[in-house]
Amino acid sequence: MDGDDPRSRLENPFPGSLFAGDFLCEAIGQLNEWREFDNSAIDALENTLREFFGGFPLGGSPNESQTEDDVIWPVLEYLGWKSSLRQQNLSERGREDVPDGLMFKSEEAKAHANGFPEWERYEFGLAMVESKRWMRPLDRRSGSRGEETAPSTQMLRYLRRVDDRTTGKLRWGILTNGAQWRLYFAGARSLSEQFFEIDLARVLNLPGYNEGLFALPESVRHHWLKVFALMFRREAFLPTGEHTRTFHERSMEEGRRYEERVANSLYEQIFEDELKRDRKKEEEPIFRSLLAAIAAAVPGAPL
Secondary structure, eight states: OTOOOOGSSOOHHHHHSSSHHHHTTTTGGGGGHHHHHHHHHHHHHHHHHHHHHHHHHHSSOOOOHHIIIIIIIIHHTTOOHHHHHHHEEESSSSSOOOOSEESSSSHHHHHTTTOOOOGGGGOOOOOEEOOOOOOOOOSSOSSTTTTOSOHHHHHHHHHHHHHHTTTTSEEEEEESSSEEEEEEETSSEEEEEEEEEHHHHHHOOOOOOSSTTTOOOOOHHHHHHHHHHHHGGGGGGGGTOHHHHHHSHHHHHHHHHHHHHHHHHEEEEEEEIIHHHHHTTTTTOHHHHHHHHHHHTTTTSOO
Protein backbone atom coordinates (compact mmCIF):
# COMPACT_ATOMS: atom_id res chain seq x y z
CA MET A 1 0.00 0.00 0.00
CA ASP A 2 1.06 3.61 -0.54
CA GLY A 3 2.34 4.85 2.80
CA ASP A 4 1.81 8.50 1.70
CA ASP A 5 -1.94 8.01 1.35
CA PRO A 6 -3.58 8.19 4.82
CA ARG A 7 -6.47 6.12 3.49
CA SER A 8 -4.09 3.24 2.76
CA ARG A 9 -3.43 2.49 6.43
CA LEU A 10 -5.42 -0.68 6.90
CA GLU A 11 -8.12 -0.29 9.54
CA ASN A 12 -11.48 -1.97 9.93
CA PRO A 13 -13.98 0.50 8.42
CA PHE A 14 -17.04 -1.56 9.35
CA PRO A 15 -19.05 -1.89 12.59
CA GLY A 16 -19.19 -4.97 14.80
CA SER A 17 -16.64 -6.62 17.07
CA LEU A 18 -17.19 -10.37 16.75
CA PHE A 19 -13.67 -10.72 15.35
CA ALA A 20 -10.85 -8.52 16.63
CA GLY A 21 -10.15 -5.59 14.33
CA ASP A 22 -6.38 -6.10 14.36
CA PHE A 23 -6.91 -9.75 13.51
CA LEU A 24 -9.05 -8.89 10.49
CA CYS A 25 -6.52 -6.33 9.30
CA GLU A 26 -3.28 -8.23 9.94
CA ALA A 27 -3.21 -11.58 11.74
CA ILE A 28 -5.76 -13.21 9.43
CA GLY A 29 -2.97 -13.31 6.86
CA GLN A 30 -1.21 -15.96 8.95
CA LEU A 31 -3.98 -18.51 8.47
CA ASN A 32 -3.64 -21.15 5.76
CA GLU A 33 -7.05 -20.29 4.30
CA TRP A 34 -5.88 -16.76 3.60
CA ARG A 35 -2.71 -17.89 1.83
CA GLU A 36 -4.60 -20.50 -0.20
CA PHE A 37 -7.16 -17.94 -1.44
CA ASP A 38 -4.96 -16.39 -4.12
CA ASN A 39 -5.38 -13.36 -6.37
CA SER A 40 -6.96 -15.36 -9.19
CA ALA A 41 -9.71 -16.55 -6.82
CA ILE A 42 -10.31 -12.97 -5.66
CA ASP A 43 -10.51 -11.74 -9.26
CA ALA A 44 -13.00 -14.49 -10.12
CA LEU A 45 -15.07 -13.64 -7.06
CA GLU A 46 -15.16 -9.94 -7.87
CA ASN A 47 -16.09 -10.52 -11.51
CA THR A 48 -18.90 -12.89 -10.56
CA LEU A 49 -20.30 -10.59 -7.89
CA ARG A 50 -20.26 -7.71 -10.35
CA GLU A 51 -22.29 -9.82 -12.75
CA PHE A 52 -24.92 -10.34 -10.05
CA PHE A 53 -25.16 -6.59 -9.51
CA GLY A 54 -24.87 -5.74 -13.21
CA GLY A 55 -28.58 -5.82 -14.00
CA PHE A 56 -29.74 -4.93 -10.51
CA PRO A 57 -31.40 -1.48 -10.12
CA LEU A 58 -28.95 -0.06 -7.59
CA GLY A 59 -30.45 3.39 -7.73
CA GLY A 60 -34.03 2.18 -7.52
CA SER A 61 -36.07 0.60 -4.76
CA PRO A 62 -35.85 -3.18 -5.24
CA ASN A 63 -38.17 -5.04 -2.87
CA GLU A 64 -37.14 -7.92 -0.63
CA SER A 65 -38.09 -10.63 -3.11
CA GLN A 66 -36.07 -9.10 -5.94
CA THR A 67 -33.10 -8.49 -3.64
CA GLU A 68 -33.21 -12.13 -2.57
CA ASP A 69 -33.54 -13.57 -6.06
CA ASP A 70 -31.09 -11.31 -7.90
CA VAL A 71 -28.40 -10.73 -5.27
CA ILE A 72 -28.56 -12.53 -1.94
CA TRP A 73 -29.14 -16.14 -2.98
CA PRO A 74 -26.85 -15.98 -6.03
CA VAL A 75 -24.06 -14.68 -3.77
CA LEU A 76 -24.68 -17.40 -1.20
CA GLU A 77 -24.71 -20.13 -3.84
CA TYR A 78 -21.44 -18.87 -5.30
CA LEU A 79 -19.94 -19.07 -1.80
CA GLY A 80 -20.80 -22.77 -1.70
CA TRP A 81 -24.28 -22.77 -0.17
CA LYS A 82 -25.94 -25.19 -2.59
CA SER A 83 -28.33 -26.85 -0.12
CA SER A 84 -30.98 -24.77 1.61
CA LEU A 85 -34.62 -24.52 2.58
CA ARG A 86 -36.69 -21.35 2.53
CA GLN A 87 -39.16 -20.04 5.10
CA GLN A 88 -38.87 -22.77 7.72
CA ASN A 89 -41.03 -22.06 10.76
CA LEU A 90 -39.24 -22.02 14.10
CA SER A 91 -42.52 -22.50 15.98
CA GLU A 92 -45.05 -25.28 16.02
CA ARG A 93 -47.88 -22.74 15.77
CA GLY A 94 -48.15 -19.28 14.25
CA ARG A 95 -45.84 -17.58 11.75
CA GLU A 96 -43.99 -15.05 13.90
CA ASP A 97 -40.56 -16.72 13.82
CA VAL A 98 -39.81 -17.67 10.22
CA PRO A 99 -36.25 -16.92 9.04
CA ASP A 100 -35.90 -16.56 5.28
CA GLY A 101 -33.46 -19.43 4.85
CA LEU A 102 -31.89 -22.44 6.51
CA MET A 103 -28.58 -23.61 5.03
CA PHE A 104 -27.07 -27.08 5.16
CA LYS A 105 -23.61 -28.47 4.62
CA SER A 106 -24.83 -30.94 1.97
CA GLU A 107 -27.83 -32.36 0.13
CA GLU A 108 -27.64 -35.40 2.40
CA ALA A 109 -28.04 -33.21 5.50
CA LYS A 110 -30.95 -31.39 3.86
CA ALA A 111 -32.64 -34.67 2.89
CA HIS A 112 -32.24 -35.93 6.43
CA ALA A 113 -33.74 -32.72 7.85
CA ASN A 114 -36.74 -33.03 5.54
CA GLY A 115 -37.77 -36.12 7.49
CA PHE A 116 -38.66 -33.89 10.44
CA PRO A 117 -41.20 -31.09 11.04
CA GLU A 118 -40.07 -27.60 10.01
CA TRP A 119 -39.17 -26.41 13.51
CA GLU A 120 -36.95 -29.46 14.08
CA ARG A 121 -35.01 -29.08 10.83
CA TYR A 122 -32.84 -26.32 12.26
CA GLU A 123 -30.98 -28.89 14.32
CA PHE A 124 -29.37 -30.20 11.12
CA GLY A 125 -28.44 -26.84 9.58
CA LEU A 126 -25.25 -24.79 9.69
CA ALA A 127 -26.69 -21.28 9.57
CA MET A 128 -29.90 -19.38 9.05
CA VAL A 129 -30.41 -16.38 6.79
CA GLU A 130 -32.60 -13.32 7.21
CA SER A 131 -32.76 -11.16 4.08
CA LYS A 132 -34.18 -7.66 3.66
CA ARG A 133 -34.94 -5.32 0.79
CA TRP A 134 -32.05 -3.49 -0.83
CA MET A 135 -30.37 -1.04 1.56
CA ARG A 136 -33.00 -1.37 4.28
CA PRO A 137 -31.41 -0.07 7.51
CA LEU A 138 -30.42 -3.02 9.68
CA ASP A 139 -30.52 -1.34 13.08
CA ARG A 140 -33.77 0.58 13.02
CA ARG A 141 -37.34 0.01 12.07
CA SER A 142 -38.98 1.99 9.31
CA GLY A 143 -42.43 3.47 9.08
CA SER A 144 -43.43 1.06 6.35
CA ARG A 145 -45.93 -1.70 6.85
CA GLY A 146 -44.25 -4.97 7.76
CA GLU A 147 -41.09 -3.17 8.94
CA GLU A 148 -42.15 -2.39 12.49
CA THR A 149 -39.16 -4.29 13.93
CA ALA A 150 -35.50 -3.51 13.30
CA PRO A 151 -33.87 -6.35 11.31
CA SER A 152 -31.07 -6.71 13.88
CA THR A 153 -33.65 -7.11 16.67
CA GLN A 154 -35.41 -9.74 14.60
CA MET A 155 -32.17 -11.65 14.06
CA LEU A 156 -31.34 -11.62 17.77
CA ARG A 157 -34.76 -13.08 18.55
CA TYR A 158 -34.27 -15.81 15.95
CA LEU A 159 -30.81 -16.66 17.29
CA ARG A 160 -32.03 -17.04 20.86
CA ARG A 161 -34.96 -19.12 19.69
CA VAL A 162 -32.92 -21.41 17.44
CA ASP A 163 -30.09 -21.77 19.97
CA ASP A 164 -32.64 -23.01 22.50
CA ARG A 165 -34.51 -25.12 19.94
CA THR A 166 -31.35 -26.92 18.77
CA THR A 167 -29.59 -26.95 22.19
CA GLY A 168 -26.68 -25.06 20.68
CA LYS A 169 -26.26 -27.11 17.51
CA LEU A 170 -27.00 -24.13 15.23
CA ARG A 171 -25.52 -20.86 16.44
CA TRP A 172 -24.89 -18.77 13.32
CA GLY A 173 -27.09 -16.27 11.53
CA ILE A 174 -26.56 -14.14 8.42
CA LEU A 175 -28.46 -10.87 8.12
CA THR A 176 -28.25 -8.89 4.87
CA ASN A 177 -29.96 -6.25 2.78
CA GLY A 178 -27.86 -7.19 -0.24
CA ALA A 179 -25.34 -4.43 0.43
CA GLN A 180 -24.44 -4.91 4.09
CA TRP A 181 -23.75 -8.49 5.17
CA ARG A 182 -23.68 -9.39 8.85
CA LEU A 183 -22.64 -12.55 10.65
CA TYR A 184 -24.07 -13.21 14.12
CA PHE A 185 -22.93 -15.84 16.63
CA ALA A 186 -25.27 -16.98 19.41
CA GLY A 187 -22.29 -17.58 21.70
CA ALA A 188 -21.10 -13.96 21.63
CA ARG A 189 -20.99 -12.09 24.94
CA SER A 190 -23.09 -9.28 23.49
CA LEU A 191 -25.25 -10.31 20.53
CA SER A 192 -26.27 -6.74 19.77
CA GLU A 193 -22.67 -5.49 19.42
CA GLN A 194 -20.52 -8.52 18.63
CA PHE A 195 -21.40 -9.23 15.04
CA PHE A 196 -19.23 -9.11 11.93
CA GLU A 197 -20.18 -6.82 9.04
CA ILE A 198 -18.93 -6.16 5.53
CA ASP A 199 -20.40 -3.46 3.29
CA LEU A 200 -20.21 -5.43 0.05
CA ALA A 201 -21.51 -2.57 -2.10
CA ARG A 202 -18.66 -0.39 -0.88
CA VAL A 203 -16.06 -3.14 -1.18
CA LEU A 204 -17.12 -3.83 -4.77
CA ASN A 205 -16.95 -0.11 -5.55
CA LEU A 206 -20.50 -0.12 -6.91
CA PRO A 207 -21.64 3.20 -8.39
CA GLY A 208 -22.63 5.58 -5.60
CA TYR A 209 -21.38 3.35 -2.75
CA ASN A 210 -17.63 3.99 -2.43
CA GLU A 211 -17.11 7.67 -3.04
CA GLY A 212 -15.81 10.76 -1.31
CA LEU A 213 -13.38 11.13 1.57
CA PHE A 214 -13.93 7.63 2.96
CA ALA A 215 -13.63 5.72 -0.32
CA LEU A 216 -11.63 2.51 0.00
CA PRO A 217 -8.41 2.33 -2.06
CA GLU A 218 -8.05 -0.57 -4.47
CA SER A 219 -5.71 -2.68 -2.34
CA VAL A 220 -7.92 -2.18 0.71
CA ARG A 221 -11.01 -3.18 -1.25
CA HIS A 222 -9.36 -6.42 -2.30
CA HIS A 223 -8.37 -7.18 1.28
CA TRP A 224 -11.95 -6.84 2.54
CA LEU A 225 -13.37 -8.75 -0.40
CA LYS A 226 -11.10 -11.64 0.57
CA VAL A 227 -12.24 -11.34 4.20
CA PHE A 228 -15.87 -11.38 3.03
CA ALA A 229 -15.35 -14.58 1.07
CA LEU A 230 -13.51 -16.38 3.86
CA MET A 231 -16.07 -15.45 6.52
CA PHE A 232 -19.29 -16.13 4.59
CA ARG A 233 -18.40 -19.15 2.49
CA ARG A 234 -19.76 -22.54 3.50
CA GLU A 235 -16.33 -23.92 4.42
CA ALA A 236 -15.96 -21.36 7.22
CA PHE A 237 -18.82 -23.03 9.11
CA LEU A 238 -17.28 -26.52 8.97
CA PRO A 239 -14.32 -28.16 10.71
CA THR A 240 -11.86 -28.84 7.89
CA GLY A 241 -8.71 -30.88 7.35
CA GLU A 242 -6.68 -31.43 10.48
CA HIS A 243 -8.74 -28.90 12.42
CA THR A 244 -11.48 -29.88 14.85
CA ARG A 245 -12.68 -26.28 14.92
CA THR A 246 -14.22 -24.12 12.23
CA PHE A 247 -12.54 -21.17 10.55
CA HIS A 248 -14.75 -18.85 12.61
CA GLU A 249 -13.74 -20.47 15.89
CA ARG A 250 -10.05 -20.32 15.02
CA SER A 251 -10.44 -16.69 13.93
CA MET A 252 -11.97 -15.69 17.25
CA GLU A 253 -9.26 -17.54 19.18
CA GLU A 254 -6.45 -16.11 17.07
CA GLY A 255 -7.94 -12.63 17.51
CA ARG A 256 -7.85 -13.01 21.29
CA ARG A 257 -4.26 -14.25 21.20
CA TYR A 258 -3.26 -11.37 18.95
CA GLU A 259 -4.80 -8.84 21.34
CA GLU A 260 -3.00 -10.50 24.27
CA ARG A 261 0.33 -10.24 22.46
CA VAL A 262 -0.27 -6.55 21.73
CA ALA A 263 -1.31 -5.91 25.35
CA ASN A 264 1.80 -7.67 26.66
CA SER A 265 3.97 -5.66 24.28
CA LEU A 266 2.43 -2.39 25.48
CA TYR A 267 2.88 -3.49 29.10
CA GLU A 268 6.55 -4.12 28.52
CA GLN A 269 7.03 -0.78 26.79
CA ILE A 270 5.23 1.21 29.48
CA PHE A 271 6.14 -0.50 32.74
CA GLU A 272 9.46 -2.22 32.11
CA ASP A 273 10.88 0.75 30.22
CA GLU A 274 9.66 2.97 33.05
CA LEU A 275 11.59 0.95 35.60
CA LYS A 276 14.73 1.13 33.50
CA ARG A 277 14.44 4.89 33.10
CA ASP A 278 13.60 5.35 36.76
CA ARG A 279 16.74 3.49 37.76
CA LYS A 280 18.88 5.60 35.45
CA LYS A 281 17.11 8.84 36.49
CA GLU A 282 17.36 10.05 32.91
CA GLU A 283 13.80 11.33 32.51
CA GLU A 284 10.32 11.26 34.03
CA PRO A 285 8.77 7.74 33.70
CA ILE A 286 5.96 7.50 31.15
CA PHE A 287 3.38 5.97 33.47
CA ARG A 288 4.11 8.46 36.26
CA SER A 289 3.85 11.32 33.79
CA LEU A 290 0.52 9.97 32.56
CA LEU A 291 -0.88 9.79 36.08
CA ALA A 292 0.32 13.27 36.85
CA ALA A 293 -1.31 14.62 33.70
CA ILE A 294 -4.63 12.97 34.56
CA ALA A 295 -4.51 14.33 38.12
CA ALA A 296 -3.75 17.81 36.84
CA ALA A 297 -6.60 17.69 34.32
CA VAL A 298 -9.18 16.63 36.94
CA PRO A 299 -7.88 18.03 40.25
CA GLY A 300 -11.15 17.46 42.10
CA ALA A 301 -11.37 13.74 41.35
CA PRO A 302 -10.67 11.24 44.15
CA LEU A 303 -7.36 9.40 43.90
